[in-house]
Amino acid sequence: MENDSVSQSLKLFIVLSRAYKAINEHVNKMIQANGLNPTEFAVLELLYHKGDVPLQQIGGKILIASGSITYVVDKLEQKGLLKRVACPNDRRVTYAQISDAGRQFIEGIFPDHAKRINDLMSSLDESEKEEAIRLLKKLGLPAGKF
Template identity: 70%
Template structure:
């Protein structure tokens, strides 16, 4: 097998394992705080970006649109978010973070952020920047490949 192909396969495996390890580490913390990772992602999106149309949340957190209703229902039952009708277009409903939701995310986000920083602290600032640029480059290259 070609050395370049071997290296590409090794990079894929290392990247996949690193992603899984980091994901499990962060998800464990989120679940210990009573949310699943998708609920946390929706709440975090609303906290940092404000009200979002339900139809667009899935794209922003990489979730299938069919699952959004289920996740929003669960967060609504916990009183972390509320559905708000759009004044201009009755077909559009926004997800709005409640005061209880804001207090909850503010109580756990600093630790979540700290845990991610601890995981990444093994890299220097320059290494982090190089990784960001390299991984973006790989992700964007998908557009140029034949289907």
């Protein structure tokens, strides 16, 4: 019985990994076609939807190593898509802020990005999507404790 459980767990891991890889490749192609890498897009999307974010918090919000944040922010700043803004109350804190050009840019590509993701998820109906979300949260929350 235990071998069946292990076998099913391994199969689930493989299926989940392959599904993520296939979906992610499609999404990343669209992002790259717009001149960004996936991490740059994630930072820009975060700022667009959440507003100014302290540089120190970006990594935790988009799941990238904190050492990469400076590099990504530098690249987006060079492209004119964001700017650094000093916190008026704490000199140790610097915020990343989307620029007007960055806002225009993301507003121009985000609707297609959202549609692409919706199209990729269209094999599931709404109740199946809700169930998948519930199950993946159930799966992921305990895994975060390891």
